[in-house]
Amino acid sequence: MTDTCPDPYRAGPESEPMELRTRNSRGIEIIELHGKVVGEGTARDRFQEHVQLQMCEGSRKFVVSLGDTPWLNSLGIGMLVAALASVRNRGGEMVLASATSRTEDVMEVTQLHRVFAIFDTVSEAVEFLANPPANLQPGRHHRAPRKSVADRKSPEK
Secondary structure, three states: OOOOOOOOOOOOOOOOOEEEEEEEEOOEEEEEEEEOEOOOHHHHHHHHHHHHHHHHOOOOEEEEEEEEOOOEOHHHHHHHHHHHHHHHHOOOEEEEEOOOHHHHHHHHHOOHHHOOOEEOOHHHHHHHHHOOOOOOOOOOOOOOOOOOHHHHHOOOO
C-alpha cells in the first residue's frame, strides 16, 4: 500500500453542514470544526484529506477543536477515530479540545474518552502536545474527573 497525498485545492460543496478552519501553533496543526460533525460526504473527505495532506508535509501533532460543534453523530465519531488511527499509524498524536458537554457525553457513552485525550482549551492541548509528559502514553491522558452522564441526571439531595 502506498501513501497518497490529497490535492489541497479541491473544494467541497458550499452546503456542507461542517466547516473546517485550520491554523498552526508551535508546529501543531489546529483543526477547528464548526457546525454539525456528521462525518459524511465531502465534509468527511475534506477533513481526512486535510489530515493526510498535513502528514505528507510532516505534521504529526494535531488538535481538533470541537467548541463550535453542537453535536456529532456516529459517522462523525467514525471520522475522528479514522483520523486518529491514521495519525498514530504514522507516529503522531491527535487530541480533542473545547468539546461541548453534549460532545463529551457522546465520548463518555461510547467510551472514546479512554482513547482520545480531551482538553478544556486549545491552548492546553497545544501545551500538552508541545511538551508531553514522559509518564503518560499518547491517548491515555484524561482531564480532571467530571460527573458522569448518570450522575448529572440524578437529582441533587
